Amino acid sequence: MRGFIGTYGTALAGLAVFLFFVVAAPNFANPVNLLNILKQVSFLAILGIGFTFALTTGELDLSFANLASLAAVATGGLIHNGYPPALAIAAGLALGSAGGVLNGVLVTRVKVPSLIATLATASIANGCAFFLTAGVAFVGRWDPGFVALGRAHVLGVPVLVLWMAAVVLIALFVLKNTRVGFHMICTGEAEEPARLAGIRVRSMKVLGLTLSGALAGVTAVLLTANLSSAAPTMAGDYLLTAIAAVLLGMTMFEPGRPNVLGTLVGGVVIGVLSNGLILLGADYYVQDIVLGLIIIGSVALSASTLKKAAFGV
Amino acid sequence: MTPTGEPILSVRRLAKRYGAVQALAGVDLDVQAGEVLAICGDNGAGKSTLIKLISGADVPSEGEIHLRGEPVRFVSPQDALTRGVATIYQDLALAPRLAIYQNVFMGAELTRGLGPLRVLDKRTMIDQASGYMVQLGSAVTDATRPVASLSGGQRQSVAIGRALRWNADVVIMDEPTAALGVRETAQVLDLIRALNGTGKTVVLISHNMADVVAVAHRVAILRQGRKVIERPVSGLDADMLSHMVMTGREAA
Ligand SMILES: Nc1ncnc2c1ncn2[C@@H]1O[C@H](COP(=O)(O)OP(=O)(O)OP(=O)(O)O)[C@@H](O)[C@H]1O
Ligand SMILES: [Mg+2]
Secondary structure, three states: OOHHHHHHHHHHHHHHHHHHHHHHOOOOOOHHHHHHHHHHHHHHHHHHHHHHHHHHOOOOOOOHHHHHHHHHHHHHHHHHOOOOHHHHHHHHHHHHHHHHHHHHHHHHOOOOOHHHHHHHHHHHHHHHHHHHHOOOOEEOOOOHHHHHHHHOEEOOEEHHHHHHHHHHHHHHHHHHHOHHHHHHHHHHHOHHHHHHOOOOHHHHHHHHHHHHHHHHHHHHHHHHHHHOEEOOOOOOOHHHHHHHHHHHHOOOOOOOOOOHHHHHHHHHHHHHHHHHHHHOOOOHHHHHHHHHHHHHHHHHHOHHHHHHHHHOO | OOOOOOEEEEEEEEEEEEOOEEEEEEEEEEEEOOOEEEEEEOOOOOHHHHHHHHOOOOOOOEEEEEEOOEEEOOOOHHHHHHOOEEEEOOOOOOOOOOEHHHHHOOOOOOEEEEOOEEEEOHHHHHHHHHHHHHHOOOOOOOOOOEHHHOOHHHHHHHHHHHHHHOOOOEEEEEOOOOOOOHHHHHHHHHHHHHHHHOOOEEEEEOOOHHHHHHHOOEEEEEEOOEEEEEEEOOOOOHHHHHHHHHHOOOOO
């Protein structure tokens, strides 16, 4: 695909969907609803950008949602039991990152394909999350300073949106303007030439997967603060939606390649779709079907990068 | 560029075994500064093995390598590259979806200060990469174009541009024209002359004797892991060279 339609086609289709809901769905264009969408999108986009980092280095991460749930119950559990928020936050970020490092080591040292390695990590994280909570959720009246991390407004803008903006800008800067970001891109684009050029491709893969885990930790903290509760499956639904956001994003701006802006716009489109469908009175399962179709359609448009990441061909 | 007669790269008693296979069996060879040296030989003669050893892609079983008179042991192609020996692989080792300048500077990017940070200096990299393309006489000078949009010959100039970026003084090319058509082959031969014209020493592996006659100053012929002939190309034509490769003896 080349040219304007090839580069912006799906973004325009997303805009058309948005305008359709503005016209067709009652209350969709209400500012409160739009802000609500943006809040949902921020979780999706932050996780999606983590996945984008992993995929940029040519690896899949199917563990980020369960890592986020695990980090959330760790953070929530500590807050719930009266530990200082700083400690709880550090624990959440550390757990997410550690899961990412584990993925990186499994992929680059033990040589387990990322598709399998991260699936295994996901299962382990899920088990640990249930172990930590004994299967129930942590709910309570939590430290207001902590809760504000996910609920405050700054000049009328939900703080979640600001966190998302910060992650987007930092990710863009790293990938577009730094050596390490470029080395990650080279690793995913052409591993052998990158290695011959002296790029430490294994370190780059570990970094990509670690960033994915770290951003799962970030999402966990924000999600826990926003809901002031933590449950062992709380981020599970974001697995498919965030991956769909990345895949949809790969059809725009830099077609065929994972890219941060695409992930952001993909996340917005998916957030808009699920919100709009609910407002139109569609049953919940319709969202799942639409999500599946988006995934298939996006991959059909940008297959090669994914095949390489999944199967090394 | 006229060869100086001074060896820039020499190998002595260089040998390589792969299990039971003696791929290279005690080769002595001097590459003279400023020359284009062709290495010829039948399939399995040991050409690629020789190149792997002097480019750091593999380590010798026996023998020595001297660079500018000093003994060296390259531990990786990267190691050889930083010491001025660049190898252009037959598959060129390029990232097709990345831009020309990104390929030229891959692994050795230029950066500039931005406050406390160091960021990629894209402007300078693009300008310098275009400069290399001009220097090599390439028709494509927009260094932001993706490599996938280039012809085979143009891709060779990107790969050579990378050697220029490293300021390598020895550039090794393994069958650069093997996959190319007539017109592109002519372009690559021009490229080799242009490269040699900038003072670089070129070691060229080729099965195409017409190419060898067209660009090389000297030729070394390998046969079953041994060097059987090393001589100037002048006075030889492609048929005589082919005959020498087949028989391992000087043409009558
Ligand atoms: N990695 C390896 N393992 C085992 N044997 C090898 C290996 N590399 C080369 N050989 C053997 O060493 C000998 C020399 O091979 P080499 O690739 O150097 O020949 P060549 O002159 O480059 O041939 P061609 O013209 O076909 O490229 C051959 O018999 C080859 O089968
Ligand atoms: Mg060979």
